[in-house]
Amino acid sequence: MAELNFTKLNPESHLLLDQPLLRLPVELSRKNFKLTAVHVEHDKKHLLGALKATANDSFSGQKDPSETLGSLDNMINRMKNLKRKMEGFHEEEKTTHRQTRQRLEHLHNLYQIPSLADVKYDEWSRIRLNRLIADYLLRNGYSESARALAKEKGIEDLVDLDVFVQCHRVEESLRRGSMQECLAWCSEHRELTRKTSNTLEFELRLQQFIELRRKGHLMEAQQHARKFISSNVEHKNPEVQRAAGLLANSPETRVEPYRTMYSKSRWDFLANLFLKTHHELFSLPTRPLLHFALSAGLSALKTPSCHSKYASSSSNASSTTTTVCPICSTELNELARNLRHVQHNKSSVEHDPIVLPNGRVYGRDRLLEMSAKFGLEEGRVKDPTTSEVFDISQVRKVFIS
Amino acid sequence: MEALLAEHERLSKSGTLQKSFDDVQKTIDLLVKARERIAADPALASLELAKLQNPVKSSFDDVHKDLEEVRKHQTKYAKLLDKKFKDKSLPQMDYEALTSQPALINRAIAMHLLREGRFSVASTFLTEATRNQSPDAMTDDLTMSGTEHDLGIDSLKSESLRKQFANMYHILHEMKTERNLVPAIEWAREKAFELDRRGSNLEFELGKLQFVWLFVGNHPSKGRPNLVEGRERALAYVRHQLSRFQPRYSRELQQLGGAIAFCPNLQQSPYRRMFANDDAWDDIATSFTREFCSLLGLSADSPLYIAATAGAIALPHFSKLEVIMKDKRTEWTTEHEIPVEVPLPPSYRFHSIFVCPVSKEQTTDRNPPMMMPCGHVVAKESLEKLSKHSRFKCPYCPSESHPRDAMKIFL
Numbered sequence: 001m002a003e004l005n006f007t008k009l010n011p012e013s014h015l016l017l018d019q020p021l022l023r024l025p026v027e028l029s030r031k032n033f034k035l036t037a038v039h040v041e042h043d044k045k046h047l048l049g050a051l052k053a054t055a056n057d058s059f060s061g062q063k064d065p066s067e068t069l070g071s072l073d074n075m076i077n078r079m080k081n082l083k084r085k086m087e088g089f090h091e092e093e094k095t096t097h098r099q100t101r102q103r104l105e106h107l108h109n110l111y112q113i114p115s116l117a118d119v120k121y122d123e124w125s126r127i128r129l130n131r132l133i134a135d136y137l138l139r140n141g142y143s144e145s146a147r148a149l150a151k152e153k154g155i156e157d158l159v160d161l162d163v164f165v166q167c168h169r170v171e172e173s174l175r176r177g178s179m180q181e182c183l184a185w186c187s188e189h190r191e192l193t194r195k196t197s198n199t200l201e202f203e204l205r206l207q208q209f210i211e212l213r214r215k216g217h218l219m220e221a222q223q224h225a226r227k228f229i230s231s232n233v234e235h236k237n238p239e240v241q242r243a244a245g246l247l248a249n250s251p252e253t254r255v256e257p258y259r260t261m262y263s264k265s266r267w268d269f270l271a272n273l274f275l276k277t278h279h280e281l282f283s284l285p286t287r288p289l290l291h292f293a294l295s296a297g298l299s300a301l302k303t304p305s306c307h308s309k310y311a312s313s314s315s316n317a318s319s320t321t322t323t324v325c326p327i328c329s330t331e332l333n334e335l336a337r338n339l340r341h342v343q344h345n346k347s348s349v350e351h352d353p354i355v356l357p358n359g360r361v362y363g364r365d366r367l368l369e370m371s372a373k374f375g376l377e378e379g380r381v382k383d384p385t386t387s388e389v390f391d392i393s394q395v396r397k398v399f400i401s
Numbered sequence: 402m403e404a405l406l407a408e409h410e411r412l413s414k415s416g417t418l419q420k421s422f423d424d425v426q427k428t429i430d431l432l433v434k435a436r437e438r439i440a441a442d443p444a445l446a447s448l449e450l451a452k453l454q455n456p457v458k459s460s461f462d463d464v465h466k467d468l469e470e471v472r473k474h475q476t477k478y479a480k481l482l483d484k485k486f487k488d489k490s491l492p493q494m495d496y497e498a499l500t501s502q503p504a505l506i507n508r509a510i511a512m513h514l515l516r517e518g519r520f521s522v523a524s525t526f527l528t529e530a531t532r533n534q535s536p537d538a539m540t541d542d543l544t545m546s547g548t549e550h551d552l553g554i555d556s557l558k559s560e561s562l563r564k565q566f567a568n569m570y571h572i573l574h575e576m577k578t579e580r581n582l583v584p585a586i587e588w589a590r591e592k593a594f595e596l597d598r599r600g601s602n603l604e605f606e607l608g609k610l611q612f613v614w615l616f617v618g619n620h621p622s623k624g625r626p627n628l629v630e631g632r633e634r635a636l637a638y639v640r641h642q643l644s645r646f647q648p649r650y651s652r653e654l655q656q657l658g659g660a661i662a663f664c665p666n667l668q669q670s671p672y673r674r675m676f677a678n679d680d681a682w683d684d685i686a687t688s689f690t691r692e693f694c695s696l697l698g699l700s701a702d703s704p705l706y707i708a709a710t711a712g713a714i715a716l717p718h719f720s721k722l723e724v725i726m727k728d729k730r731t732e733w734t735t736e737h738e739i740p741v742e743v744p745l746p747p748s749y750r751f752h753s754i755f756v757c758p759v760s761k762e763q764t765t766d767r768n769p770p771m772m773m774p775c776g777h778v779v780a781k782e783s784l785e786k787l788s789k790h791s792r793f794k795c796p797y798c799p800s801e802s803h804p805r806d807a808m809k810i811f812l
Contacts, residue, residue, distance in 0.1 A: 007746045011402075013717040019486050022405075026479050033475060036418060037468055040425075044461045047428075051457060055450035065443030068450070072436045079429045086425060090418040097413040104409055108402045116714065116746045125710045132709060133510055137526070140503070145526035149514075152522055285491060290506070290709070291499050292491050296719055297712025299494070300743040304765040305752040305812070313811050314753035324695060325751035326704030331509040338498040340736070342715070342743045344763055349753040349812060355772060359810045361753070374600050375649035384600055385811075398810065399776045399797070401758050 007117040011110045017128065017293055018107055023283035024160055025100045029093065034191050036089045043082045050075055102157040131158050136290040138164035141172065167278050174271040177264075179204050182274055192281060200277045202232055202239070203270060209243055210261055214251045221247065295339065302327050302341035311385050313360045314350060347400050355398040356383055356390055367395075405485060408478045416474025421467035428460040492719040513705040515562055516694070518570045523563065562697075569693050576686055580619070582611045585689055595696055603685075603692050605650050608643050610685055612657060632661065707749065715743045738763075753812040759783035759796060771807040775800040778810065 054071045057063040063071075106127065113120045130153045137146035143165050150159045166185075173181040186193070186201045193200070205228035212221035225243060233240045242257055249258040260266070279286055305312040306327040315325040327336045350363030360383055371381040379392050435453045439446045499506065507530045514523035572588055575581040589596060589604035596603055615638055618631030639657060647654060660672035691701040700707075722741040755770045756763055757780035764770045764780050772778045777797045779787070787793050788804040795802065 006744045010717075013489070013720075014713060015486075016489055016491055016716045016720065017713055019489065022482055023486075026475075026482060029475055030479075033418075033468070033471055036421070040421070040461075040464055040468065044464075048458060048461070051450070051454060055447070055454060058447045058450050065439065065446050068443075068446050069436060069440055072432060072439070076429060076432045076436065079425065079432060083422070083425050083429065086418060086422045090422050093418055097409075097417070100409055101413065104402070104406050108406060111402050117748070125713070126706065128713065129706050129709045133513070133705075136506070136510070142526060142529040145522060145529050148522045148525045149519070152519060287496060287500065291496050292494075292716065293709040293712035294506070294705075295494050295496055295499055295712070296492075296715040297708035297710070299739055300711045300715035300745060301708060301749065301751070303752045303754060304763055308766045310766065310811055312752050315751040324698070324700035326700050326702070326707040328751075329700040329704045330698055331512045332704045332708060335499065335502055335505045335509060339495065340739045342739050342741055344754050344756055345742055345761070347754055347756045347758075348750065349755070355808075355810055359772075359808055361810050361812050370600055373602055382600070387598065397776055398772055398778060400755065400778050401797070 007115045009110075009113060009116045009118075009121065011113075014110065015107060017132070017289050020284050020289070021103045021107070021131075021158065022100065024163065025096045025103070027282045028096050028163070031189070031192055032089050032092050032096070036086060038191055039082060039085055043078060047075055047078060099157045106158060127153070127155060127158070130155055132288075132290045132293055134159045135164075136288040138168070139288045141168045143168065163282065167275070170278075171271050171275055174267055174274055177267050179207060179270075182270070185274075185278075189281065193277065200270075200273055202229075202236060203273060205229055206239065206243060207266065207270060210246065210266070213246055214262060218247065294335070298327065298332065298336040298339050300342050301325070302336050302339060303344075304341070306333070307337055313362055313385055316385055349400050353398050353400055354395050356381070356388075357394045358383065358386060358388060360385055361398055361400075364395075405478075405481055408481050412474045412478045416471050416478075418467075418471060421464045421471070424460055424463045424467055427463075428457060431456050431460060490720070492716065492723045494719060509705050512562070512699075513703050515566045516699070516703055518566060520563060520567060565697060569690070572693075573686055573690065576689070577682065580614065580682070582607055582614070585685075586611065588693075592692075592696060596692060599692070599695065601688075601692050602650070603688060605643075605646050605653070606685060606688070608638075608646070609653065609657065610681055612638055612643065613681075616660075636661065711745055711749050714745060714749075718743045755780075755812050757783050759787070769809050770812065772810045773800075773807050774802045781809075 050071060054063070054068060054075075058065075058068050109120075110124055113124060115121070130149060134146045134149050134155070137143070137149065138159070138161065143161070146159065146164075147161060150156045150161065170181045170185050173179075182200075183204055186198070186204065190198075190201075205224070209221055209224050209229060212224055229240055229243050242261065246258055246261055249255060251262045253259055253262070276286065278284075285292070303325075305315075306325060312325075312328075315328065326332055349361065350366060352364040353361050354364045354367065355361050362384070367381055367384070370384050374382050376382055376389065380389055381392055381395060382389050431453065435449050439449050507526075511523055511527055511530070514520075514526060568588075572584045575584045586604070586607045589607055593604055612635050615631055616635035618628040639654070643654060643657075656672065663669075663672060687701075694701045718741055719739070722739070754763065755778065757770070759779050760783045762768070762780060762782075768780050768782050770778050771781050771784050773784075773795050775795050775798050777795050779796070784804055784807055787796065790804060792801050792803050794800070
């Protein structure tokens with residue numbers, strides 16, 4: 001019965017790592033919808049206005065029929081333009097819906113799996129791992145690898161390639177010291193970010209101001225400040241004051257905070273601010289999902305034996321009767337070194353433990369079976385870890401509670 | 402989940418931009434028709450334009466209505482999703498240990514891809530990952546990688562590991578789909594010394610399976626099975642290839658000989674299990690994979706897979722702990738231990754664990770388990786406290802002993 005508890009699968013609580021899978025498409029739909037609405041509203045205003053003006057002009061005889069036809073053509077073109085844009089949004093919407101469907105079905109599959117020991121869970125979990133790896137690769141800008149992985153595993157609809165590729169492009173451009181892409185991103189998403197007081201755009205404008213000041217274009221810097229910075233004085237007063245102070249401090253200054261404002265590290269600050277804004281907007285966790293999974297997994301698997309200087313009798317690479325523990329395996333051993341391990345309140349050892357004269361403890365059956373396999377004469381046992389051979393009379397029972 | 406699926410079904414049926422898109426088309430039609438009429442009879446321009454105002458306006462109203470419908474559906478679905486994931490946030494743990502080691506994570510991923518046989522993805526990744534690696538990260542990576550297995554990400558690039566795994570997959574492929582054991586047998590013979598030291602009888606098991614395969618009439622050159630010829634080939638195989646296993650596996654070899662006597666009536670013989678065992682192929686593939694990986698110092702299943710899966714199982718427990726900690730306003734108190742138990746399925750438990758029955762602490766290198774002459778075990782620190790360096794009574798039985806008679810044991 002106790003074993004059943006260990007393999008119980010509770011899908012509800014198991015889905016912690018899978019939320020962004022469904023949340024991101026919601027945000028994408030929302031964005032898609034808002035942009036559509038903005039375009040419609042904009043073109044509606046324009047069209048109704050134009051239509052009214054044309055009617056008036058025609059009525060009052062100010063415009064001849066060919067001019068009337070001309071303005072009608074303009075209106076038609078504008079509407080066709082709107083239609084084209086909406087066609088794009090509609091296509092994107094279809095993609096999002098298809099992906100959501102795939103994702104819901106993938107998660108739904110988990111609900112059909114009876115236990116963690118089921119083969120189907122293994123398959124499901126492998127898909128999840130590939131997803132987590134793809135997420136990690138994308139966040140680190142290894143988009144070609146992510147694309148290749150998603151393609152090979154057929155999980156393209158479970159991976160948000162485009163979102164992350166765009167995000168990484170903007171991030172990289174900021175780290176290189178270029179703002180154009182990020183400003184374009186801000187204007188594309190202005191409708192959506194307004195409620196989360198737009199610090200990112202302000203900081204970008206401030207950076208533009210700093211760059212103008214660095215080059216010594218004082219006049220342009222002041223104009224720029226009037227246009228983009230001083231309007232924020234209400235909720236960004238200290239920053240605006242600092243910007244004003246910067247005018248009086250040359251790039252060589254050692255005075256804080258101006259020295260920091262001129263420093264190259266501000267680009268990393270901007271890149272990180274962009275990432276934060278971006279991830280918040282799309283309901284994405286701030287760090288790769290793989291970090292969450294690994295951190296929890298390594299802690300759960302790690303035991304004091306994994307970084308011990310003595311080979312563990314119950315799991316080591318030197319004998320064929322044990323499998324190598326994943327934490328002891330070269331891939332993860334260093335990574336797990338500085339993590340804490342979870343608590344154990346009960347000893348767990350092999351069935352019917354016995355101890356050899358060298359202090360090594362094994363399950364009796366495993367030891368005897370192994371010794372027989374080695375072709376030892378009866379009454380002799382071989383330590384599978386150290387290869388020492390002992391007489392069976394030297395083997396003692398050990399009591400472990 | 403069903404509710405979400407149903408709501409999404411509704412959303413993708415009636416909550417789409419399709420309708421508003423159609424209504425925009427209608428507006429265009431209105432404009433185009435009016436233009437045609439005006440072009441045909443310019444005198445009607447004013448009238449047509451006046452007549453156009455209201456329909457255009459109302460067609461825009463339709464678009465708005467359509468959009469409102471979309472918004473309603475979207476909100477409904479989003480709300481359901483919120484409800485589903487309410488109170489389910491990812492716990493904040495010590496991620497610093499991971500974020501500070503990107504090179505190690507990259508290496509773990511690269512090795513995972515290699516051992517899964519994803520060679521093209523792995524090579525794409527190795528190219529991308531080393532392209533923008535700073536020189537610092539490279540040297541770090543090299544110095545930390547052990548002397549025994551130099552597995553820095555650069556050494557992965559050097560193809561040696563890739564070749565190893567390519568070889569492994571080649572052997573497995575031959576074994577599983579072609580039923581060809583020859584590459585595996587050759588590998589095992591090459592590694593005979595290492596395998597023997599591990600106590601592995603893989604080489605013999607492979608030979609035995611090869612014998613069975615030949616015996617039932619199969620043919621190395623894939624001809625039609627022929628029982629008589631097969632028997633001869635199998636006998637020849639035993640004589641030439643398996644005889645050198647004689648001293649150690651004499652019993653098994655006798656069994657093989659005994660089976661020959663029963664032919665062709667094997668199905669009724671006591672040896673039928675040896676011959677009609679399809680699982681044998683899967684078993685041998687599994688143990689081959691395990692031996693192959695172990696000789697490289699690696700576990701048989703991908704550690705990244707096991708760790709990520711264990712992580713998903715453990716995460717809810719950490720979340721729960723976080724909630725409790727917040728409620729009680731306590732902080733992490735232990736340096737090496739997270740104060741929560743995580744029940745993992747048996748296949749995720751690898752090492753034996755000893756928790757001292759006296760101190761209730763897990764034993765470590767510094768505080769190892771000690772066995773008293775009576776066979777009971779406590780942690781070293783507990784032993785010192787109990788004994789105060791003189792004779793003492795075991796906390797579990799009446800026997801008395803001196804602490805210097807206790808023996809350090811290795812679990």
